[in-house]
Amino acid sequence: xxxxxxxxxIPGETxxxxxxESSDIRKVVLGDGxxxxxxxxxxxxxxPVITKNGILRRRKPNIYYVDxxxxxxxxxxxxxxxxIVTTKTLDFFWVDINASExxxxxxxxxxxxxxxxxxxxNVGDLVFCKVVLAHPDLEPELVCxxxxxxxxxxxxxxxxxxxxxxxxxxxxxLNEKCRLLHLLSKETPFExxxxxNGRIWVNSNSLRKTIxxxxxxxKAEHTPYEEMSNIVNDFATELTGIP
Amino acid sequence: xxxxxxxxxxxxxxxxxxNILTRSDGSAIxxxxxxxxxxSVNGPLEVSPANIDMNKAYVEVIYRPKCGLPGVNxxxxxxxxxxxxxxxxxxxxxxxxxxxxxxxxxxxxGGLLACAxxxxxxxxxxSGLEMKFHMAAIHCGLDSDDNLNIDPEYVPKANLTFSRxxxxxxxxxxxxxxxxxxxxTKKSLIGVNTDGKFTIQQYNxxxxxxxxxxxxxxxxxxxxxxxxxxxx
Amino acid sequence: xxxxxxxxxxxxxxxxxxxxxxSLRPDGRDLLEFRPTIINKDSIATAEGSAIIKLGTTTVxxxxxxxxxxxxxxxxxxxxxxxxxxxxxxxxxKYRAIGVSLDSQIMNQTLYNILFNSGCVDLTELCxxxxxxxxxxxxxxxxxxxxxSVLDVASLALITALKSLKLPKVNYDLDTKVIKVDDTIxxxxxxxxxxxxxxxxxxxxxxxxxxxxxxxxxxxxxxVTIATCDGQLSYIYQPGGNSLASEQFESLIKQAGKRxxxxxxxxxxxxx
Numbered sequence: 001x002x003x004x005x006x007x008x009x010i011p012g013e014t015x016x017x018x019x020x021e022s023s024d025i026r027k028v029v030l031g032d033g034x035x036x037x038x039x040x041x042x043x044x045x046x047x048p049v050i051t052k053n054g055i056l057r058r059r060k061p062n063i064y065y066v067d068x069x070x071x072x073x074x075x076x077x078x079x080x081x082x083x084i085v086t087t088k089t090l091d092f093f094w095v096d097i098n099a100s101e102x103x104x105x106x107x108x109x110x111x112x113x114x115x116x117x118x119x120x121x122n123v124g125d126l127v128f129c130k131v132v133l134a135h136p137d138l139e140p141e142l143v144c145x146x147x148x149x150x151x152x153x154x155x156x157x158x159x160x161x162x163x164x165x166x167x168x169x170x171x172x173x174l175n176e177k178c179r180l181l182h183l184l185s186k187e188t189p190f191e192x193x194x195x196x197n198g199r200i201w202v203n204s205n206s207l208r209k210t211i212x213x214x215x216x217x218x219k220a221e222h223t224p225y226e227e228m229s230n231i232v233n234d235f236a237t238e239l240t241g242i243p
Numbered sequence: 244x245x246x247x248x249x250x251x252x253x254x255x256x257x258x259x260x261x262n263i264l265t266r267s268d269g270s271a272i273x274x275x276x277x278x279x280x281x282x283s284v285n286g287p288l289e290v291s292p293a294n295i296d297m298n299k300a301y302v303e304v305i306y307r308p309k310c311g312l313p314g315v316n317x318x319x320x321x322x323x324x325x326x327x328x329x330x331x332x333x334x335x336x337x338x339x340x341x342x343x344x345x346x347x348x349x350x351x352x353g354g355l356l357a358c359a360x361x362x363x364x365x366x367x368x369x370s371g372l373e374m375k376f377h378m379a380a381i382h383c384g385l386d387s388d389d390n391l392n393i394d395p396e397y398v399p400k401a402n403l404t405f406s407r408x409x410x411x412x413x414x415x416x417x418x419x420x421x422x423x424x425x426x427x428t429k430k431s432l433i434g435v436n437t438d439g440k441f442t443i444q445q446y447n448x449x450x451x452x453x454x455x456x457x458x459x460x461x462x463x464x465x466x467x468x469x470x471x472x473x474x475x
Numbered sequence: 476x477x478x479x480x481x482x483x484x485x486x487x488x489x490x491x492x493x494x495x496x497x498s499l500r501p502d503g504r505d506l507l508e509f510r511p512t513i514i515n516k517d518s519i520a521t522a523e524g525s526a527i528i529k530l531g532t533t534t535v536x537x538x539x540x541x542x543x544x545x546x547x548x549x550x551x552x553x554x555x556x557x558x559x560x561x562x563x564x565x566x567x568x569k570y571r572a573i574g575v576s577l578d579s580q581i582m583n584q585t586l587y588n589i590l591f592n593s594g595c596v597d598l599t600e601l602c603x604x605x606x607x608x609x610x611x612x613x614x615x616x617x618x619x620x621x622x623x624s625v626l627d628v629a630s631l632a633l634i635t636a637l638k639s640l641k642l643p644k645v646n647y648d649l650d651t652k653v654i655k656v657d658d659t660i661x662x663x664x665x666x667x668x669x670x671x672x673x674x675x676x677x678x679x680x681x682x683x684x685x686x687x688x689x690x691x692x693x694x695x696x697x698x699v700t701i702a703t704c705d706g707q708l709s710y711i712y713q714p715g716g717n718s719l720a721s722e723q724f725e726s727l728i729k730q731a732g733k734r735x736x737x738x739x740x741x742x743x744x745x746x747x
Contacts, residue, residue: 008469011331012376012428033373035333051333051373053468069471070371072268072286074337100287100340136338137297167371224473318577319584326715424715431718433697437711439592440668443728446708450721 003050005058014047015056015064031065070167073098073197075134080154082162082195083142085125093121095129098164098197101139105129109143111151119144119156126157126201128193157193160203163214167198169221177225183232184216187239208242254394254456257463259362261369261471269370273362276396277352282362284370286342294341299334301341306359309348320356324363327424327434331364333373342372353397354382356422356436361460365467377427379460380434381453385419385441391449392417393456419445423453427461430454488679488694495682502531502688507730509686512738514631516639516745523612524640528632530686534619535560537632539612539640543654546602546609554601554609556637558586560616560629567621567689582626585712586616589630589702593670593709596637600664604647608654612640623688626700630672631738638746640664668704669742671735675699675727680717685730699724701731 002016003009015034030036033052050056054068073081075097083095086102094102105127110119121127133141144154172178174194181192190204190213202213216235223231255276264270267283287300294301304325306317328344344366346359360380367374384395395417419441424434432450441449476484483490483501494501504510510531519525522538546553562570562579570576590596601610614636616629641661647654676687676695684691692698697716702709708728713719719727 008465008472010377010427010465010468011374012426035373049375051375052371053368053374053472055472067472068371069262069369070268072370074287100337101289136336315580315584315587318580319588322577322581323714328715330715330717426718429718431720432713432724433718434715435711435713437592437708438588440594440704440707440709442707443725446711446728447721447725 003056005056005064007056008054009050009056009066010053011049011051013050015050016047027062029063031063033066033068034064067171068168071198072100073167075099075103075131075140075197077131077134079131079134079196080194081129081131081142081197082157082193082199082201083127083129083197085121085123085127088123093127095127095142097131097140097142097195098199099140103131103140103142105142105144109145110155111145111149121156126162128154128157128195128201130154153193157201160191160201161207161210161214162199162201163218164199165218166221167196169217170194170196170198170200172220173200173217175225178220178228179225180217180220180228180232183229184213184235187232187236188213206242209239212238212242253392254459255396257460259365259463259467261365261467267366267370269366269368269372271362271365271369272349273358273365274350275354275358275361275394277350278355278358278396279349280355280358280362281347281349282359282366283345283347284342284363284366284372286370286372287337287340288343290339290341295339298338300332300337302328302332302334303341303343304328304363305343305345307345307347309351320359323356323434323436324360327360327378328363328367330433331374331376331378331426332367333375336373353384353395354422356380357382357394357424360422360424360434364464368464368468375426375428377461377464378424378433379427379457379464380422380424381456381460383421383423383449383453384417385421385439385445385449386417389445391445391452393452421446421449421453423450423457425454425457427464430457430461483690487690491691491694492679495678495684500684501690504686506682507685509734512631512741514635514741514745516635522636523642524636524638526632526635526639528628528635530624530628530631531688532620532622533624533628534566535616535625535628535632536619537614537616537629537636539614539636541640541642542611542613543603543608543645544611546606548606550598551606552602552609553598555611556587556590556596556598556601556614557611558583558590558614558616558633560586560618562618562621562625566618566625569689570621582629585626585700586630586633589670589672589710590633593668593702593704595634595666595668595670595704596664597667603645604649607649607652608645608647610642612637621689623690623692624674624686627672627674627686630670630702634666634669634671635742635745637664638666638669638742668709669739670702670704670709671731671738672700672702672710673731673734675701675730677717677719677723683723683727685734699727701728703728703731703735706732706735 003013034048052066052068054066081097083097085093086096087094093105095105097103129142129144193201204210259273269284272281304321306321357380384392419439422436426433513529515527518527519538523541524539527536560582644657644660676684700712
């Protein structure tokens with residue numbers, strides 16, 4: 001059985017793409033939901049096998065991945081995630097990022113932090129950070145600075161509300177094809193942080209508006225891309241009722 | 244979604260819905276004829292030190308009966324579902340974690356173990372855990388005239404017997420019951436549980452019939468994936 | 476530690492593979508050969524029926540204690556058989572030390588299924604007075620040493636103990652409700668069939684091994700348990716793991732049939 005790009009695929013199917021387009025580059029990059037050699041002594045060991053249910057996608061030139069439904073986050077390097085600080089120890093904050101175990105966030109992984117000048121973060125606070133270490137055998141490690149030591153968008157999130165959703169919704173909201181955020185920003189100014197671990201944080205100038213924003217974003221989960229303007233219209237109607 | 248009853252294949256109608264529980268990572272409800280089962284999958288989660296495995300995920304299966312407290316028979320079914328889950332999930336990808344699977348019987352009109360296995364498969368599929376293949380379980384009954392019935396429906400009588408070890412939930416109409424589990428890649432047998440006495444020929448024939456019928460369940464799984472993939 | 480033991484500890488899979496490739500097992504057996512079986516009946520004088528079975532070093536002892544009880548109202552003429560196996564740290568460090576372990580609960584249900592699927596015992600034979608008095612057979616099994624294939628040994632111990640069972644004659648007076656036990660007349664129960672259980676494992680997907688030791692069990696791909704009686708099958712169990720080709724399965728069934736004949740001949744010898 002072979003899976004085709006753009007079609008639904010199920011685990012156990014093999015990836016058999018004609019490689020004429022990329023004949024000069026023999027390498028294929030396997031993304032989420034594709035693996036090589038899952039069965040040690042398989043005859044088809046040279047072909048990548050699909051391990052997730054969803055749609056097989058290809059990004060040019062030859063990156064393949066499976067778009068699938070998921071709620072639980074599995075840490076992966078360079079992901080931007082929203083975490084909740086659960087414990088403080090001598091050198092680390094332990095942050096819940098919706099994964100199987102808490103992630104470590106060093107006191108020194110903040111802009112301008114030194115041994116003496118520690119960031120003022122308490123248990124229960126929200127932090128937006130990047131995963132720098134994700135290995136199944138080790139606990140994940142987070143930072144709140146980029147490679148140049150600047151904080152950029154990362155750091156503590158104050159005010160606003162954070163809500164959990166499926167990882168797909170986050171991917172959908174961040175997708176270029178999805179005009180939801182663009183359309184929403186035309187209606188009202190707001191701040192939004194999307195953590196790929198299935199958490200979204202929103203803030204605006206009034207709490208009722210923020211809650212309305214949350215509901216609209218959650219509604220987008222089962223809305224096709226073309227119909228996004230409908231839910232934004234609903235949002236606009238509701239918005240007029242808020243002083 | 245639903246697949247209508249096909250007279251030629253004698254399978255009962257299957258209907259299923261994914262993601263019915265809001266808090267689990269993956270969940271599914273499936274009805275096969277009158278039998279119904281809900282399954283929920285959570286994981287990878289933090290594992291207790293007693294069950295930690297450095298090389299792969301620890302799979303915990305909880306099987307709850309339709310009524311009453313779980314007994315020895317449920318433990319027995321848990322064992323089957325557990326080793327099947329360990330076979331179809333690539334547990335090596337999630338070391339030092341736990342995957343919790345819960346199956347809850349809803350209504351028993353025969354073939355409930357098969358129904359539960361199919362529900363668990365759909366729930367794993369919904370959870371996004373990486374799998375080697377899908378599994379399809381099919382129940383087959385051998386009646387007193389030595390005829391094989393694929394996925395038979397029966398209305399259970401009220402079970403008044405209460406003994407310390409429950410009799411396996413055998414339909415009184417059948418002298419033999421088979422539950423076969425097949426994988427989706429090679430369509431080969433990955434699990435069997437039988438009940439009653441039968442000959443080798445009957446066993447082989449039942450296996451062959453169920454193997455043919457498993458195609459229908461795999462087609463059903465594919466349709467489910469196609470359906471939910473449209474909103475991704 | 477000798478070189479060989481060291482090798483086995485470091486890489487148990489390769490260790491077994493080196494043997495199995497030459498159609499041999501580490502203990503000198505062929506792939507489908509069984510360990511020597513020792514059956515001893517009536518080993519416990521205080522029990523109504525008992526047996527000790529050894530398969531290689533795996534040892535299970537079974538004692539049956541018979542008690543009188545009132546039957547279940549839904550099945551007034553049926554007695555009870557309650558198998559209960561103890562798998563403790565005594566026999567293998569892999570079991571939990573305290574409480575009723577999950578493994579023993581599962582094995583109890585398996586033993587029960589094997590016993591009743593084959594139609595071996597007619598529970599009405601345990602009836603003394605319908606709706607009033609029946610026998611309850613508490614079959615207590617203790618695994619003394621677990622070196623693999625415990626289920627095979629346990630089910631054989633259960634069957635042997637049931638076959639050796641001697642129940643005293645009981646008179647029940649329906650009017651006065653007086654129970655009189657006559658110890659001088661003892662009678663066995665009639666076993667309609669003798670199910671024989673055989674466990675196989677597959678190793679590296681292509682090798683089939685009969686009667687695995689616990690070392691072999693720990694690195695097996697999958698288990699297949701087959702119970703046969705009178706040339707028919709009464710129980711087939713494979714809990715996931717690697718798939719087997721149908722030819723492989725058929726050869727296992729054939730082997731299980733051969734094993735059944737051998738065990739039955741052993742039992743016939745003992746109970747002559």
